[in-house]
Amino acid sequence: xxxxxxxxxxxxxxxxxxxxxxxxxxxxxxxxxxxxxxxxxxxxxxxxxxxxxxxxxxxxxxxxxxxxxxxxxxxxxxxxxxxxxx
Numbered sequence: 001x002x003x004x005x006x007x008x009x010x011x012x013x014x015x016x017x018x019x020x021x022x023x024x025x026x027x028x029x030x031x032x033x034x035x036x037x038x039x040x041x042x043x044x045x046x047x048x049x050x051x052x053x054x055x056x057x058x059x060x061x062x063x064x065x066x067x068x069x070x071x072x073x074x075x076x077x078x079x080x081x082x083x084x085x086x
Contacts, residue, residue, distance in 0.1 A: 010042040011084035017042050018077045022069035024062045033057035034069030038076045047085065048076050 012018060021037040034056030038048040056072060059065040 007043060009045060009084075009086040010040075011086065012040050012042050012081060015077055015081070018047075018080070020070075020073040020077065022066050022073055024059075024065035024069070026062075027058065030060050031058040032060070032062050032065035034059070034065040034072065036069040036073050038073050040080065045085075047080060048073070 017040060019037075019039040019041055023035040024032045025035050027033055036048055036056060037046070039046050056068050057065050059068060
């Protein structure tokens, strides 16, 4: 018998209920991609990346790639607060 347990989804109530990590990676000459991870801390659900998630880039600078990842992360947080994915 497996030891998996059901963990109920708990919607977030504020932006403080999310862990957002934005970074960048280099993929070739002057091709930077944003790297983003968004986790809802109330239940541990990973909201981004997901299967089929879009690539964030390419951008000509590391700063632009990180900024794009941060903006996209803010969009995901705002969307989840408005319409929680349970």
